Amino acid sequence: MIGLRLYLAQRISALVMAPLVIGHIAVMIYAVQNGLSAVEILSRTQGSLWWGGFYGLFVAAVAVHAAIGVRAIIYETFGTHVRWLDPLTWTIGLGLFLLGGRAVAAVVL
């Protein structure tokens, strides 16, 4: 069950993600092509507000976008009672945010 706010949250998070995905892929290609080692990557990311912001925003957008998408999939696949949908969406969103946030912290802090 998707209402207006969830729909908008999912579309806006998709808008935010689109350039970030392209940026992320570009960074991956750059890192692999240039054969950057883990140490070299960390030396660029650690303490960088820019990379922290880039991937922090990415993680937040993914958490919102995926939680709403998975909510619809779970509801339509398992017929989960509507009562469980909001707690489920929050759990998935927060879980993704924590997992992603941990990864961002690991390379930035």
Add this chain to the structure above:
Amino acid sequence: MSKQRETELYRPGETLAVKVWRGNANGGGFHAYTVPSQESQTVLDVVTWIQQNAEPTLTYRFACRVGMCGSCAMMVNGEPRWTCRTHVKKVIGDKPLEIAPLRNLPVIKDLAADMAEFFDKWTAARGQFQPSQSRDDAMAAISPDEPRRAAANAAIECINCAVCYAACDTVAANPGYLGPAALNRAWTLQSDVRDDAFAERLDAVSAGGGCFNCHSHQSCMTYCPNELNPTASIAGLKRLSAFSYLTGGKSR
């Protein structure tokens, strides 16, 4: 199916192997019949022949027989169709012609599906016209070229047959979803300048079971016998609701 194959399988003057679903809400199954094959025979003709000649208790629904009333829809070889306008030679295959009640609706008996929830959802989507003027007011002058009128015109020829509702996988998976027909109807009213329930209807179609559940996979449009495009109507409702929300309810 190619033309040649069609004629190979369809032999007027011979017989047709048909399987019809019989049963009720508690269950049922397919029964086999042999029906004389005729030129220009429709699926509804086949069902009628069976009821009149082989199975007098067979229950099914039809009225106009010319694609106007929307009461004769059934599943034919697993696909929803208006049976009075579906020629046997168009749908015949190697296997017996399989006729069953409409998908996504409870069955009452045999080929008659229970349409109550289908029409309840029209009401839930505020499918009723709400006049903004009384009979004492002058008739509203609406040019056919007016963009909102054109949008309504494109969607208005719905015969309430529920073919799209049976075709929609989102309806199958999401019982609260209002479905293509009800939302298409709501869209025609949102495009009607004489209607006075724009805001209430927008609330109704953007709530939990409303237009935002549509996955735009277009089965409704593919199967609609009147070649309407409920997917586009629903996309219109999504646009209207989203802009109206973002602009504080003023968009129209």
